[in-house]
Amino acid sequence: MELRHLRYFIAVAEELHFGRAAIRLQISQPPLSQQIKQLETELGLLLFSRTRQRVDLTAAGKSFLKNAYSIMNLIDQACEEAKRVDRGESGQLILAFTGAIAFDLLPTILRAYQEVYPNISIILKQMTTAEQIKSFQKNAIHVGLVVMPVTSESLNIELLHEEPFIVVLPKTHHLAQQKGKINLANLVNERFIMTPRNSGEGYYDSIISLCQSAGFSPKKTQEAEELHTVVSFVASGMGIAILPSSIQFVKNDDIVYFPLQHNFQTYNTGVAWSKTEVSPVVHSFISFLRESIIPDCSRQILIN
Amino acid sequence: MELRHLRYFIAVAEELHFGRAAIRLQISQPPLSQQIKQLETELGLLLFSRTRQRVDLTAAGKSFLKNAYSIMNLIDQACEEAKRVDRGESGQLILAFTGAIAFDLLPTILRAYQEVYPNISIILKQMTTAEQIKSFQKNAIHVGLVVMPVTSESLNIELLHEEPFIVVLPKTHHLAQQKGKINLANLVNERFIMTPRNSGEGYYDSIISLCQSAGFSPKKTQEAEELHTVVSFVASGMGIAILPSSIQFVKNDDIVYFPLQHNFQTYNTGVAWSKTEVSPVVHSFISFLRESIIPDCSRQILIN
DNA sequence: TAAAAATACTCCATAGGTATTTTAT
DNA sequence: ATAAAATACCTATGGAGTATTTTTA
Numbered sequence A, B: 001m002e003l004r005h006l007r008y009f010i011a012v013a014e015e016l017h018f019g020r021a022a023i024r025l026q027i028s029q030p031p032l033s034q035q036i037k038q039l040e041t042e043l044g045l046l047l048f049s050r051t052r053q054r055v056d057l058t059a060a061g062k063s064f065l066k067n068a069y070s071i072m073n074l075i076d077q078a079c080e081e082a083k084r085v086d087r088g089e090s091g092q093l094i095l096a097f098t099g100a101i102a103f104d105l106l107p108t109i110l111r112a113y114q115e116v117y118p119n120i121s122i123i124l125k126q127m128t129t130a131e132q133i134k135s136f137q138k139n140a141i142h143v144g145l146v147v148m149p150v151t152s153e154s155l156n157i158e159l160l161h162e163e164p165f166i167v168v169l170p171k172t173h174h175l176a177q178q179k180g181k182i183n184l185a186n187l188v189n190e191r192f193i194m195t196p197r198n199s200g201e202g203y204y205d206s207i208i209s210l211c212q213s214a215g216f217s218p219k220k221t222q223e224a225e226e227l228h229t230v231v232s233f234v235a236s237g238m239g240i241a242i243l244p245s246s247i248q249f250v251k252n253d254d255i256v257y258f259p260l261q262h263n264f265q266t267y268n269t270g271v272a273w274s275k276t277e278v279s280p281v282v283h284s285f286i287s288f289l290r291e292s293i294i295p296d297c298s299r300q301i302l303i304n
Numbered sequence C: 001t002a003a004a005a006a007t008a009c010t011c012c013a014t015a016g017g018t019a020t021t022t023t024a025t
Numbered sequence D: 001a002t003a004a005a006a007t008a009c010c011t012a013t014g015g016a017g018t019a020t021t022t023t024t025a
Helices: A004-013 A018-023 A030-042 A057-087 A105-116 A130-135 A199-213 A227-235 A245-247 A279-293 B003-013 B018-025 B030-043 B058-088 B107-118 B129-137 B199-214 B229-236 B244-250 B280-293
Strands: A048-050 A055-057 A091-097 A118-125 A144-145 A155-170 A193-195 A217-223 A243-244 A255-259 A268-272 B048-050 B056-057 B091-097 B120-126 B143-147 B155-170 B191-194 B219-223 B241-244 B256-257 B266-274
Touching: A004 A018, A004 A030, A004 A048, A004 A055, A004 A155, A004 B003, A018 A030, A030 B058, A055 A057, A055 B155, A057 A279, A057 B030, A057 B058, A091 A130, A091 A279, A091 B155, A105 A118, A105 A144, A105 A279, A105 B107, A118 A227, A118 A279, A130 A144, A130 A199, A130 A268, A130 B120, A144 A199, A144 B120, A155 A199, A155 A217, A155 A227, A155 A279, A193 A199, A193 A227, A199 A268, A227 A243, A227 A255, A227 B219, A227 B280, A243 A245, A243 A279, A243 B280, A245 A255, A268 B266, A279 B058, A279 B229, B003 B058, B056 B058, B058 B280, B091 B280, B107 B120, B107 B280, B129 B199, B129 B266, B143 B199, B143 B280, B155 B199, B155 B229, B155 B244, B155 B280, B191 B229, B199 B266, B229 B241, B229 B256, B266 B280
Parallel strands: A091 A118, A091 A144, A193 A217, B091 B120, B091 B143, B191 B219
Antiparallel strands: A048 A055, A144 A268, A155 A243, A155 A255, A155 A268, B048 B056, B143 B266, B155 B241, B155 B256, B155 B266
16 A cells, blocks of 8 residues: 555545546546555455445445545654754753752743743753763763863863852851952851862862962862752851852842952853754754853843 | 655664665665655655664654654554444444333343444434334434334335233233233223324234234224333323233333233334445344344243 | 665656546436 | 446556665774
């Protein structure tokens, strides 16, 4: 059986007249008769009852017609769906992200993206930058939102969003009463709460380098995997932290935020994807970020 | 697009190797490459990513493969369903029946039939024999279970089931005390409750002829369309009735049943279908009745 | 370089055309 | 007698084969 047989069958079933069906199909009547007969022979039954006065569908023909329509529809759908997937408009996107962007950048991205690409189902996975790099090796994620800088032979990485660092102090801290910006040099004797370097070098190295530029090495105390855990530790009075400014979306009455004086270093979030990536969904997502998200992110989140 | 394209695509997608797929399809490799390229051109996208080391499905190819399987399955199902319909094993049967058989014969038929033909959906319509004959003219029913005899140019009619007549008396009737059979001649002065002749001649004429053979014409009183309504009228003391013995399945404490003396006439139920009927379901149903129901119906329902 | 897909061409099977017959009213 | 489908036969498109080239790891 070929689709030709189904197309011809549908035409005859709708016209109930071989001659008219042949005209509609732009072929002559005899080959149409032959093709229908071929189909009937293959099925081992008659699809039409032919008399001179009229051609009629048999019971089996009626059943077959219903299914023939379904088949034709399914074929159309299959073609359209393949085209959508090819254009990156349909499919699945496994997106990893670090906890730091869960409150502002990620929701902004998702909202804007799903509006343009409603047929893509995004599977979100929260993990540290280091975990994301491992996941890329296992092909477990398509795109990762990472803390920069990241160096990897096998990944493409582009800057997505930058924001200033801020100082987070417990409300009871002696510096918490002052107004304006805090000079980093004043924090030389503080205990710093940080994330472990092996869960992401970007943030860790930024803080170290910030302190180096102010002339000291930070004294480390408790480590926490996620930035909002760092905030909790500060709130409990275990130390202070320097964090990206969007951490202010985590509300906590026991802490206060301050901008940093003389700070030109930023907390940079990047987008990473495999250099061997071929999925159109991934490329359409990256293109979308370039066009719709990155330009907006010149707007930086500042303390008001 | 032709089904050939889908078959070839599935083979290549499963083998991920044009050469092996060609062997499986029993064609040589070049035409396979050509057909796949045709399909890709028609879809306007690549289904496979080809490198020397390996052929791989693209994202669009994966989507299309899933749908290609569905299409192939649907085609198989369409063929099988058409064959079942052609063999009369699947489809719809609109079956009309008279009220008299609703309690015994009809359930017996339905139970046995649905066991052998579970894929046929039976639509039941209760109507008098006369209504059934009209419905046949309107092509509104496929098969009718009628009270015989019925004469019709356009219908086939076969005897399905015969049962004796019995006398139904109100409990308070003066003959209700006796034992054994009742002699029809004793009913000469009774008022008979009957169905109107124009809702079915078979039953009406049988009763008239029974009485004629006993030497009298029955005095008629109230008429009722359905036999169980006749029973109700007898129960309320409005008269007596002669009814097919299966009416005993209608339980009523206010009446008593008696066999008839010297009675060789039976109440005959027949099966009717159009002489122009072509539906295999109808023919398989008639064959089923001939083979499974009619032989059993030598067993007649008698008063115990 | 070698394995595999693509290309070039050739051939023939068969879809489709033309002419005619059969069929049923 | 006639309208319509089936049959007979012919034509030619394009699917499939063989030989060869291109590709890329």
